Amino acid sequence: MGLxxxxxxxxxVGNTVLKDVSxxxxxxxxVALxxxxxxxxxTTINHIIGELQPQQGTLVLNDVSLSQQPTAFKSQIAYIPEQPILYDELTLGEHLHLMLSAHMIDNTLTWSRVLELLKIFRLEDKLQWLPTHFSKGMRQKVMLVSAFMLNAPLLIxxxxxxxxxxxxxxxxVRLIREQSEKGNSVLMTTHLLASAAKFVDRFVVLRDGKVSFSGTPTALADAHGLTLDSLDDFFDLMQEATDET
Structure with a gap:
């Protein structure tokens, strides 16, 4: 199953970005997209989380269709956006309790896991802090705690x-691997390909709204005459190919 x-x-509106993506x-x-x-x-991520409606095609997560059972589909997802989204008037602790309550898992057992994550990211003494006091990195860590505490079937x-x-x-990286070991699916985006190659199972390459490659990190490197350590050069090759067309 999975996604x-x-x-x-x-x-x-007026701009079709994705074209027959599977x-x-x-x-x-x-998987790294x-x-x-x-x-x-x-755009792909926004379709998966239900922010955008596809013109055609289907999205199914563990046999649950987004179009037919949107609430059940979305309840299986934990999403960490590129830019942290926090409420200025809520403390860190209030943010986390709100998220847990929304998923109906605000209990002692889950909060124990929250405290573990807060310690990992060195936020355990910041529960009464408001977002205005957080650095950019701390804000990102809050989003990470909020997602990993849910143990969702799909982590984006x-x-x-x-x-x-x-x-x-x-x-x-360690927490992402733990999600995988629990049997959860992980979809991520990154520009740090050499680093990602050390722990992702597969790369899916999008080019002009279409899937141009899907395979292991080794397969991607071999296909372009690169090594795993030089995979960051892949984007230079993609840009060169784009400039030539």
């Missing part, structure tokens, strides 16, 4: 390393 995207076309993220699999800016990564992470220090990046 199945079949022949999705869509985008915004790929899957199996249970326990970590990559491509140049404007390739359709954010848009640029997980943005604004994080090296230690926090390592923590994120």
């Amino acid at each position: 199945k995207i079949k022949k999705i076309s869509g985008g915004y 790929f899957e993220v199996a249970n326990g699999e970590i 990559i491509g140049l800016n404007g390739a359709g990564k954010s 992470v848009d640029e997980p390393f943005l604004g994080l220090d090296t230690l926090a990046q390592k923590d994120v």
Whole structure:
């Protein structure tokens, strides 16, 4: 099971960004959706989380259809956006309780997990802080705690390393791997391909709103004459190919 995207076309009013996009993220699999800016990564994510309605195609998560059972579909997702979204009037603790209440899991057992995550990201003494006191990196850590505490069947992470220090990046990788080991699906976007190649199972490449490649990190490197350590050069190759067309 897991996430199945079949022949999705869509985008915004007057602008079709995605064109017949199909790929899957199996249970326990970590997939990185990559491509140049404007390739359709954010548009794809917005369709998965239900912010955009596809012009055609289907999205199914663990046999639940987004179009037929939108609430049940979305309840299976934990989403970490590229830019943190926090309420200025709520403390960190209030943010976390609100999220847990929305998912109807605000209990002692779950809060124990929250406290573990807060300690990992060095936020355990910030429960009474308002967002105005948080740095950009701290705001991102709040979003990470909010998502990982849910143990959702599908975790979507848009640029997980943005604004994080090296230690926090390592923590994120470990937590993503833990999600996979639990059998949850993970879909992420990143521009740090060499780093992602160390833990993702598969890359899905978008180019001009279409899937141009799907395969292991080794397969992607081999297809373009690169090594895993030089995979960050892949975007230079994509840009060169775009400039030539």
